[in-house]
Amino acid sequence: MLTKRFARKQLPIAVALASSGLMSSAFAQSDASDDSDQFRPIALEEVVVVGRLQSVAASLTDERLELPYSADFLGFEAISRAGDSTIGAALRRVTGVTLVDNKFIYIRGLGERYSNVTVNGAAVPSPDLARSVIPLDLFPSSIVESLKVQKSWGPELPANFGGGAIDIRTRSVPTGPVAAVSIGTGLNTESDDGLTYASSGGSMPKSLSGAIDRYKGDLSQSNILDVENDAGNGISRDEAEQIQRNLIRSLNRNVGIKKSSLDPDRDIKVDLGNAWDVSDDLVLGASISGAYDEEYRNKNQVKRSIGSPNDSFSNVDRTVYEERTTLAIVLGAEYANDNTLQLSHYLIQNDADEARITTGFSNNNPASENRPDVDYVTRLEERELELTQLSGKHRLGEFSPIEALEMLSLDWFYSDAQATTEIPNATTFSGSIDRTTSPETPFISQSSTAGQFAFLSLEDNVESWGGRAELPIDIDGRELTVSGGWWNSEKSREYYGYTANVGTNATIGTPQTVFTDDRINDLNNVFDISMGSGFGNESYVAAQKISAVYGGLDFRMTEEWRLTVGARWEEYQQAVLPVNLLDYTGVFNQQLINQLQDPDQTFAFQNDDIYSSFALTYSGLGLIGAEEFQVRFSVSDTVVRPDLRELADVAYIDPELSVRVFGNPALKSTEIRNYDLRGEFYYEGGDNFTVSLFYKDLDLPIEQVEGAGSDDDTVLRYINGDSGEVYGVEFEGLKTLPAGFFLSGNVTLSDSEISITSNNEVTNTDRRLTGHSKYVVNASLGYDSPDERHSASLLYNVSSERIFFAGTSGNDDAFEQPFGSLDLIYNYYPTENLSLKVKLTNLLDSSREFEQKNSSGTNVKILEQEVGTSVGLSLSWKY
Structure with missing residues (x-):
């Protein structure tokens, strides 16, 4: 059988980690039997055994080779070696993957809405205010066993599939005693000092x-x-x-912003666990781990309007303090090697506290007058994800009543999770500074919204469950595997926002000197209060339900040829309703009721369909000098549905780049046909090479475009294009070099096209898709010393410019410029238990830049944001 042939050859563990660019320069082969899932190092001439990278990598190698669909994997050893602290940062090492806003993943040039994220196969909620896609900076890499990025669709995956599907697979119970502790610190070159403020306060009074x-x-x-x-x-x-x-x-007005020195980064991780043999057949295991880290980062920006960049621009001094706490508890039991149960509970808290001062000029307030407008902003965002999962893996084995069913296996899971986000008090004070005086004179605006106090609350709940049964059948020495399963998720999302506005007359001073108790109590001063954000409805409630059953056949026709077919029936139901929290007259609700009775209403919809896949794999020996190779072809039909927030008839501020975004209830789903052809070639000594061709045909692709706004205010909205396509080629590989060095990496070259004829505001009706990069490059030069005391990696990651949003009214599309990240990681292992890591990131001191050409042909740098170079140092002890 093909499976056994590969198991006997024991392909080097380079296969699993080549796409990450992180692999040892020397690899041990094994004399283990076919049934072994571990590599046992043996003495071979000119081979150095590097055990640190082999435990998870071996199983990932087998999984990649045995999976009938194209997929890339990252194990925790590769993530640890790169020093990536979050899942988002780790995934940018994968072929064809780019990281946006440090939290969202673009796969093969398609935005985050085209990527599906699960945790151990289960749907999970999102605490992100601007998207219902889960932000991947939320998950610390310390809880990860491995990451799977599947790029060709199979029926066991949700039908919502475009660029790829990411499964975060958390750590299981240990097989023996585990004790580890790590402490670290660091700094950023742009964050020596920054803005802080007195207090974020509690919730709404x-x-x-x-x-x-x-x-x-x-x-x-x-x-x-x-x-x-x-x-x-x-x-x-x-x-x-x-x-x-x-x-x-x-209202909490104790938010005076001041310049302060910033503390260095700090982090600590603790991991404890053990396994106990209760009897010959029963093993129990448990682990508990915790992590805490904090950091300050300046994210200063320069913004320019597209119409008149020399007269209308602003400088943003911005400091964000982030604090993350993680608790993970895992309990497990294994009986007779064929039955396992695992109960996992995760509590992840992530707070971001921001202070910002924006000074700028506009067409109504030109720079020549030297009296810039100024906004003082504070914002605390408290995110939390609580996730509980119960799963089981079973094989009938000796309990089977008939021999033919001994290999029948069943995997199942149940997941219950809640994500919440609270903004207890986000404040914005508007004013100006008269720089013609000495000293400068600050003013608070004479406006009904001179002070704004926002209170936001999000609760996202997801219950998900499913299972998969599989039975291999021998047909005259050839193996046919019959599989089938079910998958369900139920999601509810509530988003409520209040904004209190405090108005006053023109007053000399800053927020901390104008909005004092004494001034407010003095009835001779003008103060007023009102409710409302001023830019549209904010609140909404939403629900989503997915029910699916699927099945497939995997037939190994010969030792070389393998045919896999499958289909999935999926029913999708969704409702998104705007909520007016200030509607006490019932007018808004009555209008909503009337609209819901309209047969053409866009608030709720339901559809069901069958999605199919076909895959053909050929395996052989000796092609282009390879010791072994595989060629895979697959085709599938999938769908990408609009994000809940994109469908809501509400307005919100994207917190990362501070731009205004409007939803569109009229958005339609995108139908996609996916084609994928991949060749994998493996050579002696661990070298390998993979090339993939892909093509995607999109019907009604969803795009982010520039909306109607003022000349100095960026406004974004969503529309459907008519059609689109994405196509390209991916290369990845590993080459061992002399003296313990190795070179690995991946390159993606691709292009895309979208046609929009139904919207006459869009400037370019035929162009690339929003978020698509023509090239993505990941490269790594690594070193492992023969004595295993030292290892180092020089990592480079870059993607070409990509459209940030589509231009309208004669303005060209806005492009995010390439960001080249060069990182250096060095590890020192003075003893078997102790290790020291030094990490330097963004050595090129790159910054984020966005450019757009206006209707007169002038190229304008509409946004620049500092990043800085970071230095991290950590010391770890492991039993």
């Missing part, structure tokens, strides 16, 4: 929430007076004004 209900969202002085008098309280106008002032004073 109870007095304010009570007043919103009592006065039905209208906090004006006249309405307060009317409500109280109608209630028989008989208050005066001054007393009504005093109620207003008390509400303003209840």
Whole structure:
């Protein structure tokens, strides 16, 4: 059988990690039997055994070779060697993958909406305010056993598939005693000092929430007076004004922003676990691990308007403090080698606290007057993911009533997760600075929104369950595997946002000197309070339900040829309803009810369809000098549905780049046909080479385009194109070099095209897809010393420019420019248990840059953001 032939040859573990660019320069082969899942190093001439990279890599090698569909893998050894602290950072090493905003993955040039993310095969919720796709910076790499990136679709995957599917596979229970601790520190060259503020405060004051209900969202002085008098309280106008002032004073205004020195990075990780042999057949295991890290980063920006960049621009001083805490508890049991149960619980908390001061000029306030507008902003975002999963793997084995069913296996899972995000008090104060005076004179704007206090809350719940049965059948010495399963998820999402506006007359000073208790209490000063964001409805509720069953046949026709076919029936239901929290008249709700009764309503929809796949694999020996090779071809039909937030008729601010985004309830799903051809070649000594061709045909692709906004304010929205296509080629490989060095990496060359004729505002009706890069390069030069005391990797990652959003009204498309990241990692192992790691990232000091050509042909750098070079040092001890 083909499986046994590969097992006997024991392909080097380079196969599994070549795509990551992280592999030892020397590899041990094994004299293990076919049934062994471990490599046992033996003495071979001119071969150095490097055990640190072999435990997970061996199983990943087998999985990649045996999977009928194209996939890439990363094990925890490769992630650890690169020093990547989050899953997002680790995945950018994979062929054809680019990392956007340090949290979202683009696969083969398709944006995050075209990627499906699961954890141990289960759907998970997202705490991200701007997307229902889970941000991959949330997951620390310390909980990962391996990462699977499947690029050709199979029926066991959700039908929502475009660029690829990412499965985060968490660590299982240990097979023996485990004890490890790691401590680290670091710094960033752009973050020596930055902005801090006094306090983020708690949640919305109870007095304010009570007043919103009592006065039905209208906090004006006249309405307060009317409500109280109608209630028989008989208050005066001054007393009504005093109620207003008390509400303003209840807001946390202790947010004075100041320049301060920033603390260095800090992190600590602890891992404990063990396994116990209860009997000859029963083994129990448990582990508990925790991690904590914190860092300050300056993310200063320069923004320029597309229409008049020399007159309308702003400088943003911005500092973000991030704190992450992770707790993981895993319990497991194994009986008779054929039955395993595992219960896992994860609690991940990630807080981002931001202070920002923006000074700028506009067409209404030209730079020549030297009196820039200024915004003082503070924002605390508290994200949390709580995930509990129960899973089992079973094989009938000796319990089978008939011999033919002994190899029948069943894998199943149940997952329950909740993601929450709270913004307890985000403040924005608007004003200006008169630089013609000495010293400069600060002002607070004479405006009804001079001070804004935002309170946001998100709760995203996902319950997911499924299972898969598989039975291999021998047909005259040839193996036919019959498989089938089910997969379900139920998701509910609630997003609520309130914004309280405090107005005042033109006042000299800064927020901390103008919005004081004394000034607010003085009725001679003008202060007012109102509710509403000023740019549209913010809140919504949504629900999503997916039910699926699938089946497949995998037939090894000969030792060389393998045919795999499968189909998946999937029913999809979704509803997204905007919510007006200030609608106490019922008008908004009645309008919504009327719209829902319209047969053409866009708030809710349901569809079901059958999605199919076909794969053909040929395996052989000796082609182009390879010791062994495989060629795979696959074709499949899938769908990509709009994100919940993209469908909601609401407006929001993208927190990463501070741009305004509007949803579009009229968005349609994208139908995709996927073609994939991959050749894998393996050579003696661990060298390998893989080449892949891919083509995707898209019907109604979803695109992000420039929306209607002011000349100095970027506004984005979503539309459907008519058609699109993506095609390209991927190369990856590993080459061992003399003296312990090795060279590995991957290159993706691709192109795309979208046609949009249904929207006459779009400037370029035929262009590349939003987010698509024509090339992606990952390269690594590594070294392992013969005595195993030292290892080093020089890593380079870059992707070509990609469209950030499509231009409209004569303006060209906006492009994010290439970001070349050069990292250096050095590991020193003074003893078997102790290790020291030094990591330097972004050695080229690259920054994020976005450019757009306006209607007059001028190329404008509309956004620049600092990144800086980071240095990290960590010390680890492992039993």
